[in-house]
Amino acid sequence: MVHCPDTSPRPSTFYDYRVHPFRAPDELRGGAERHSVAIVGAGPTGLLTAIGLAQHGVHSVVLAQDVQVSHGSRAAVLVRRSMEILQRRGVVDPFAGKGLPWSGGRSFYRGQEVYRMTMPHEEGQRHPPATNVQQQYIEEFLSDVAEREPLIDLRWGSRVTSFEQDGEEARLGVDTPEGAYMLRASYAVAADGGRSDLRRMLGLRMEGRAYSGRFVIADIRIDLPLPTERLCYFDPDWNPGNNVLVHRMPDSLWRIDFRLPDDETPEQALEPELLRQRIELTLRMVGHPLPWTLDWATVYSASALTLPRYVHGRLAFVGDAAHLLPIFGVRGANTGIQDSDNLAWKLAYVLRGLGGPGLLESYSDERVEAVREICEEAGKSTRFMTPPSRGYRLMRDAALSFTLSEAFTKDLLHWRTARPHDYRTSLLNSDPAADAAFTSGPRFGAPVPDIRLADGSHLLDHLGPDFHLICFGDGDTQGMGDLLKAARRSRIPLRVLLLRREGTPPATGYDAQVEDTGSNVADRFGALPGTAYLVRPDGHVCARWLRPEPAALKQALAVACAAQE
Structure with a gap:
């Protein structure tokens, strides 16, 4: 079956989607070279892994199923640690130039401000605690670097259909607009997202908890006279018992997240008239009912899930292919970026003969431990934002009611932002x-x-x-x-x-x-x-x-x- 990715530019009110041409690789002309690393997925985690490998002189092939970057803001906040990793990769400048820096937010309950959050920032720190930039730009900036890097072969329009491995190599069946071929590599990296085909092919299951609440993300184009900060509204009149998040993005784009009633389906939530009504109610709530245009919308649910191991033979999992994390605390892409930073040098050292056989396993050990801690921490935020039971909801609502007059419950509203992990128990530490x-x-x-x-x-x-x-x-x-x-x-x-x-x-x-x-x-x-x-x-x-x-x-x-x- 010939893979035919959509070549129509995605619609957008602000972003000019570029359709990248498919270029037939040597394998379609009978070539049988074994590559060092095959990376499945050209999102932020896969591309950064390739760029990290290139810094160590290691060649990689990156397989992108589509021919254009992702649709919608998606992973839209880079924390300081991610910016530092981009700094060390030598690619941070366009992110700093395009992104909107911020360091805090405000929470409201029944129309009253009840909590003001300020993220730590010391004098002399180069990057702000958080930077807002849409995932379209994240992927564009990184793919531009990959296209210029001679040690990266970025193949657009290439879908992986099979995977097998032995003690010598990994073999991936790849379908393209011009036919199928077999790609051979010493190692492979699964960076193919939350619905990972490679995870399914290996029959792997995640552990943890999937939460029942559903949320809408709506990107709208509007000129709001508000600063760059995180706004959270609990129990608004138009969405009783639920909450709404509002974020400013570059290009006059604003991102609105709101929880759905428990009995509402994703299809109902995205019905145009209902979505329009809710967006306009949100704008009234923030005090600026101005003209707007919808750019993109989707429905998501919160999960705190991880594979118990990230390395399976010659295949390593990174990012959402390895774990699914709640959006609260901007952990998803930021955790994946730390995955890529940890994996790239270890994989390069193994390939260059500088690392022993346990070095790749240390990637799994360190990152699984990190993600388990993140899941535990994120679960606290998620249970507060989307209570999983009547009992949790009663406790959450009681805590919110106290914030109107008392200070002792206000810290419960802190959203526990993603942070760099401390590998204090790593077997790579000495003395x-x-x-x-x-x-x-x-x-x-x-x-x-x-x-x-x-x-x-x-x-x-x-x-x-x-x-x-x-x-x-x-x-x-x-x-x-x-x-x-x-x-x-x-x-x-x-x-x-x-x-x-x-x-x-x-x-x-x-x-x-x-x-x-x-x-x-x-x-x-x-x-x-x-x-x-x-x-x-x-x-x-x-x-x-x-x-x-x-x-x-x-x-x-x-x-x-x-x-x-």
Whole structure:
């Protein structure tokens, strides 16, 4: 059966959908090359995985079932951690240029403001807590990078119809507008979304909870004189017992989410006249009943589900193919972006012979643990936003009624925004005793903060796709010379960054160095002269020492790569 994707540009009031041409690959002309990695799905997670692999010199084939980017705003909020990952991938500029930054929101109950949320933001942090940008743009920006990258073969209009694997390779049956072929790859990545065909082909089932409540997302074009913030309305007159969310997006687009009555079907909710009435009631509720145009609408339900394992032989699952998370707290795409960041370097190291057989399993271990924590946390928000039973609804409504006069229940309205995960139990971490000797700073497993440095740069500007050893002192601190020699002998790619004490002369032998004026960074890291942090390619600390020894560095690198030196 020939795959025939829709080549009519999707309708939109603001976005010019581009139809990408199908180009026949070598396999349709009899080629039988085995590729390094085949990635199924060209959404944000799949594309970022390919871009991450390319940074490590690994070629990949990305199979996009459609010939244009996705329809609708969908994953529309990037949190700071996602922007930092985009920063390290070298692709953040269009996101920062197009997106709308924000840091808080307000909640209302029966027309009265009852809670104001402010997300943490420190002076000197480069990216805001959250950035609104529609998924169309996310995919456009990333696919443009992929199209320019010689190590990425982005194949539009290619649908995977079969999958099989053995100890040597994965084989994917691919259907296209010009016929079918077999794609061979050393490894495959399933980034094919919440309705993953690859998950179905392997007969895998998710664990967790699917919630009964349904929500409508409606993207409308309108000029509202409101700031960029999250607005949540509980129990509005026109939607009693339910709630409404309102978000500003680029291009005068506003996103409205509202919960449906329990007995209403998706088909009824999307009936044009009923949808129009509800949108206009929402606009009256926010105080601006202005002219508007519908761009896109859909119905979704909230789930907190995950596969128990993300690696199955030569196939790794990422993003919504691996887990389905509630929209509250903007966890879906942001969690998938962290998946791709974790997987890309590990898969590259295995293919390059730098990582042991347990390195890919560590991707599954770390990310499953992270997502289980997210499911537990997200469940609290979801049960508050969409109570699963009469008892939960009674408790939720009681808590809301208290917010009108009391402060002690207001924190229940916090939506527990997506955050970077701390891999504190990872088997890739080393020297717990050395880690425990610190009184402050990012512990092992935590991501490195993107601190602004004295020269105006930020810390992540100096951390590329390799392992990094961040050293503190003057370059001649006792023991630093031996540590630097050990770093140079490592077969694992390792760059050494010196954060030099203020007033000391430049040192030799380091890959980069920045003067730490006022010991700002050293204080944040709990560092003394001679202290060192070992940072993984995904920006997470895997070891730290107040007084490191060369043997400890060698062992920590081996542990972090699941290898033996």
